[in-house]
Amino acid sequence: MKYLVLMYADPAATAAMTAEERADVFRRHEALHRDLDGSGEILNGAGLAYPEDTATLRGTPDGPVTTTDGPLVAATEQLTAYYVLDCETPERARAIAERVVDFHVVAVEVRPIHDSFGMDHDSD
Template sequence: MAVKFALLMYSDPAETAAMSRDQLREVGRKHERLRAELTAAGILVAGAGMGHADQTTTVRLSGGAQVAGPGPLSAAREQLTAYYVLECASSAEAVGVAERIVDFHVTSVEVRHVHDSFGMVEAGAGVSARS
């Protein structure tokens, strides 16, 4: 049975801004090839690039009220830059794809199980505190 995984890609916005046109093209071509391979294998569900971290709005709970403010959730050097959602036979397969993504631009990839939260409260849906 296939399981969905989100591959969350992180990079340093300052490093991305310093990349040459050739480097940007290389990254684009790499992901075009990878997307084609994942599509042909029938495991690509979705994927997209994310806007720059400095164009982000974060909504937080503050004093019991929702407050929107500029900037990403974390001030970390590496920021979320793109994602893929894959439907894989195992976590090892998803990790294998993540290993192909990490390079001079995408310096880390989080692999997270995606669960269907609908009905989670009523049925338990196999979701634990660690899901």
């Protein structure tokens, strides 16, 4: 089963990190990749730009699409990075995700990925 691991941090705290703190975060992610190298469990992942570099598009069934600057939700913690995992169990995905929670990444969501975009399909 595939899982999306969404990592959240405070962008202001990220910007204020020392070079040593940034190096520590980099080492932790590098170690995770090294430990899982060859397992096929990490499929993809990346860090994301700061929220102020984000555009949010909204639409309604009968109206035009509007664009605003900034993330969807104004909050202290913002989505900052992600991994796509392929794991045998939800527990395994959570165990991998646990390794990225630290002084910088303060919350992590682990969400199953459905090929059908999470929508029900009628067989008719």
